[in-house]
Amino acid sequence: MDAVDREILRRLQRDGRQTNRELAQAVGIAPSTALERTRALRERGVITGFHAGVDMTALGRSVQALISIRIRPQSREAIESVRDSMAKLPETLGVFVVTGNEDLLVHVAVPSTRYLRDFVLDRLARRKEFVDVRTTVVFDYVQPAEQSELSDVVERDPRTSYG
Amino acid sequence: MDAVDREILRRLQRDGRQTNRELAQAVGIAPSTALERTRALRERGVITGFHAGVDMTALGRSVQALISIRIRPQSREAIESVRDSMAKLPETLGVFVVTGNEDLLVHVAVPSTRYLRDFVLDRLARRKEFVDVRTTVVFDYVQPAEQSELSDVVERDPRTSYG
DNA sequence: CGGGACGGCCGAATAAAATTCGGCGATAGC
DNA sequence: GCTATCGCCGAATTTTATTCGGCCGTCCCG
Numbered sequence: 001m002d003a004v005d006r007e008i009l010r011r012l013q014r015d016g017r018q019t020n021r022e023l024a025q026a027v028g029i030a031p032s033t034a035l036e037r038t039r040a041l042r043e044r045g046v047i048t049g050f051h052a053g054v055d056m057t058a059l060g061r062s063v064q065a066l067i068s069i070r071i072r073p074q075s076r077e078a079i080e081s082v083r084d085s086m087a088k089l090p091e092t093l094g095v096f097v098v099t100g101n102e103d104l105l106v107h108v109a110v111p112s113t114r115y116l117r118d119f120v121l122d123r124l125a126r127r128k129e130f131v132d133v134r135t136t137v138v139f140d141y142v143q144p145a146e147q148s149e150l151s152d153v154v155e156r157d158p159r160t161s162y163g
Numbered sequence: 164m165d166a167v168d169r170e171i172l173r174r175l176q177r178d179g180r181q182t183n184r185e186l187a188q189a190v191g192i193a194p195s196t197a198l199e200r201t202r203a204l205r206e207r208g209v210i211t212g213f214h215a216g217v218d219m220t221a222l223g224r225s226v227q228a229l230i231s232i233r234i235r236p237q238s239r240e241a242i243e244s245v246r247d248s249m250a251k252l253p254e255t256l257g258v259f260v261v262t263g264n265e266d267l268l269v270h271v272a273v274p275s276t277r278y279l280r281d282f283v284l285d286r287l288a289r290r291k292e293f294v295d296v297r298t299t300v301v302f303d304y305v306q307p308a309e310q311s312e313l314s315d316v317v318e319r320d321p322r323t324s325y326g
Numbered sequence: 327c328g329g330g331a332c333g334g335c336c337g338a339a340t341a342a343a344a345t346t347c348g349g350c351g352a353t354a355g356c
Numbered sequence: 357g358c359t360a361t362c363g364c365c366g367a368a369t370t371t372t373a374t375t376c377g378g379c380c381g382t383c384c385c386g
Contacts, residue, residue: 012215016179019343030365035345046221051309052175053211066261066268087307096270097303098229105229107259140260144250146214183373193336198374 001046004029008037009046013145016050053146056093056109063116064093064109064141067124068102070132078129079103091119102132113137164209167192171200172209176308179213216309219256219272226279227256227272227304230287231265233295241292242266254282265295276300 007027011018018026024034041047056064069086071078079097086106087095096105110116116135124133170190174181181189187197204210219227232249234241242260249269250258259268273279279298287296 009215009217013217014212014214016213016215020345021343031343032345032347032366033364036363044221045218048216048218049177049309050179050213050215051177052172052179052213054172054176054308055208055211058207058209066259083303083305087305087310089307092307094304094306096229096301099300099302137262138259139262140246141257142246142250143257144252144255145217146212147250182371184371194372195337195374195376196335199334 005037005041005046008034009041012038012047012050014147060111061091061109063111063113064107064138065116066136066138067106067108067120068132068134068136069104069106069124069130070101071103071129072131073129074103082129102134107138107141168200168204168209171197172204175201175210175213177310223274224254224272226274226276227270227301228279229299229301230269230271230283231295231297231299232267232269232287232293233264234266234292235294236292237266245292265297270301270304 004027008023011023011026020035020038021031023038024031027034029037038047056062069082071082082104083095083097086092086104089108091108091110092106093109094107096107097103098105108116108119110119116137120133120135124130167190171186174186174189183198183201184194186201187194190197192200201210219225232245234245245267246258246260249255249267252271254271254273255269256272257270259270260266261268271279271282273282279300283296283298287293
């Protein structure tokens with residue numbers, strides 16, 4: 001995990017489909033080396049996969065929201081089960097399991113506020129294990145990794161303790 | 164935007180680097196047609212790009228958090244400015260501009276809780292335009308599009324009004 | 327009904343890219 | 357200072373993307 005690996009990572013986050021030759025030239029190594037480095041990043045689990053980014057608005061899902069859910073009983077099983085079931089819904093973009101008053105935060109994209117209302121009231125608020133459901137509308141959502149610079153956060157050995 | 168396009172989209176969200184031949188065969192069209200369809204999806208802005216997914220834990224950033232920020236004055240300029248400056252930080256994975264008590268929700272990944280504390284106290288809480296900063300630890304974050312099924316939410320013309 | 331034009335799909339030909347692999351050079355350990 | 361190891365390189369090979377001319381179905385208009 002040296003500077004070259006980080007540069008490869010940064011570039012692949014921004015454009016996961018640039019040719020290996022371009023990538024190699026950009027970071028200053030031979031194409032075969034770039035290929036080997038990229039493969040190693042994948043095998044080490046640093047790169048988890050490559051994905052197309054989709055514009056929800058272009059798909060007619062122009063309303064986004066964050067739905068906070070409080071779950072009871074607050075058991076691991078209940079929370080993980082809800083997390084997975086929410087993640088399976090086609091409306092869902094992401095699920096956060098969080099500390100604090102709420103247990104889950106679900107990021108959704110839907111066609112309209114009316115759809116959002118029905119989704120929340122008919123499919124979430126009814127569930128008995130959801131003791132509280134709160135909806136926040138998302139005006140804007142930006143993901144830096146897909147647009148500009150990436151992670152220069154100091155890298156450390158994950159096993160190191162930080163107190 | 165027919166069933167074939169949706170299938171292409173779904174598959175490219177899951178694996179943005181499968182070969183065009185694989186993709187074509189999977190959806191039942193000729194490679195040249197698959198290429199043309201994919202290109203069209205890009206030109207129409209449905210596909211915004213291709214990106215490598217990165218495991219933050221493998222990079223030594225095993226602590227994730229959501230930081231709620233209340234901004235004053237609550238002007239468009241102030242909020243957009245903060246949104247962009249937060250998005251530029253290397254710790255940031257995503258920024259939500261939201262309704263409700265808070266104006267911004269910033270998703271970050273950092274090496275440790277100590278790092279998180281310093282980040283919040285030294286670099287956010289000090290800013291005078293941030294009248295309230297609250298930190299929530301993220302235990303788990305899953306993005307369905309990168310793992311299982313995608314968007315079967317009914318597609319509609321974005322210009323349609325929904326009352 | 328009968329052209330005729332348009333759009334989209336196909337498949338072969340071409341161009342470009344990924345991938346493999348043998349050898350070389352630097353580095354570290356002894 | 358010798359040797360083993362690792363990673364890099366570049367040419368050869370394989371695979372892939374990309375182009376493009378022709379074909380077919382559909383729709384429009386006569």
